[in-house]
Amino acid sequence: MERMNGGGNDKLDALFAQYREACPDREASTNFMPQLWGQIEARRSGVSSSWFRLWAQVWLVATLALAIVIGGILIPRFENPPAYQASYVDVLTAADSVNDAAVLPTGETE
Amino acid sequence: MLIEFEIVEKAKNGDDGAFNQVVQAYRKRILGTIARLIGKPEDVEDVGQEVFLRLYYSLDQLRAAEVFEPWLYRLTVNAAYDYLRRQKRRHEHRMSDLSEQQVVMADATAGGKQKAEEDRRTKVREMVQSLLGKVSEEDRILLMMKEVEGLSLKELEKIYKVNENALKVRLFRARQRVLKAFESQE
Numbered sequence: 001m002e003r004m005n006g007g008g009n010d011k012l013d014a015l016f017a018q019y020r021e022a023c024p025d026r027e028a029s030t031n032f033m034p035q036l037w038g039q040i041e042a043r044r045s046g047v048s049s050s051w052f053r054l055w056a057q058v059w060l061v062a063t064l065a066l067a068i069v070i071g072g073i074l075i076p077r078f079e080n081p082p083a084y085q086a087s088y089v090d091v092l093t094a095a096d097s098v099n100d101a102a103v104l105p106t107g108e109t110e
Numbered sequence: 111m112l113i114e115f116e117i118v119e120k121a122k123n124g125d126d127g128a129f130n131q132v133v134q135a136y137r138k139r140i141l142g143t144i145a146r147l148i149g150k151p152e153d154v155e156d157v158g159q160e161v162f163l164r165l166y167y168s169l170d171q172l173r174a175a176e177v178f179e180p181w182l183y184r185l186t187v188n189a190a191y192d193y194l195r196r197q198k199r200r201h202e203h204r205m206s207d208l209s210e211q212q213v214v215m216a217d218a219t220a221g222g223k224q225k226a227e228e229d230r231r232t233k234v235r236e237m238v239q240s241l242l243g244k245v246s247e248e249d250r251i252l253l254m255m256k257e258v259e260g261l262s263l264k265e266l267e268k269i270y271k272v273n274e275n276a277l278k279v280r281l282f283r284a285r286q287r288v289l290k291a292f293e294s295q296e
Contacts, residue, residue, distance in 0.1 A: 013257070023142065023146045032137065036162055
């Protein structure tokens with residue numbers, strides 16, 4: 001793009017050049033590298049502990065789900081076998097009717 | 111390149127010793143760039159550490175060692191931008207802080223001639239920072255990278271991943287705004 005304001009632009013270029021010279025590249029302090037590695041290590045352990053936390057949560061949820069399935073569905077099914085579903089009176093009545101059928105021969109009337 | 115591609119490759123593959131070499135080769139230049147971009151000497155090392163921390167955790171995504179420098183500049187630009195945005199949010203961007211700190215530095219400088227030179231530099235830094243306050247953080251960084259860091263449009267294109275014409279337009283507008291402020295100060 002063409003620069004329209006020649007004089008102003010030249011002065012601004014000169015100012016930027018002076019700024020570059022007034023802010024030279026600088027050496028890092030002696031703590032720079034130890035602090036950098038400290039931050040790298042802190043983030044690294046933070047990442048691994050957050051992975052551990054995530055895994056622990058996944059296992060906890062899985063364990064709870066399994067406990068609900070076992071407690072709510074499987075245990076009641078095994079606790080009530082069909083043989084004991086009828087009441088004591090029903091069982092006696094059923095037994096009596098079988099006995100009556102055995103005593104009275106088929107086709108005989110009283 | 112300030113360092114061999116091979117060392118960058120090693121660092122990319124998780125060699126901490128090679129990463130150390132990369133940091134040592136580039137930290138002076140990167141700290142200088144950050145100092146010019148943010149204009150707060152006391153925060154330069156913090157932002158510099160953020161740049162190299164991001165580098166450490168993103169180096170495995172680097173396509174090829176040949177594009178390492180634009181990649182590092184991109185991280186630098188992003189970290190400086192984040193810093194400037196945070197400063198703006200906290201309303202901490204006060205030029206008086208910079209002046210105060212630099213006055214202390216200037217006072218500590220022995221000798222009249224040295225002091226006069228430091229005063230002149232302080233004035234230049236304050237003036238440029240004040241002018242850059244007239245444009246957005248994005249434009250400020252872009253302008254600095256072009257005008258002060260001396261990067262070419264091709265290099266900026268690689269850093270910003272924006273086409274050259276769009277960069278030219280943006281630079282022109284930002285420069286015009288700064289120029290207007292500069293002329294009104296004169």
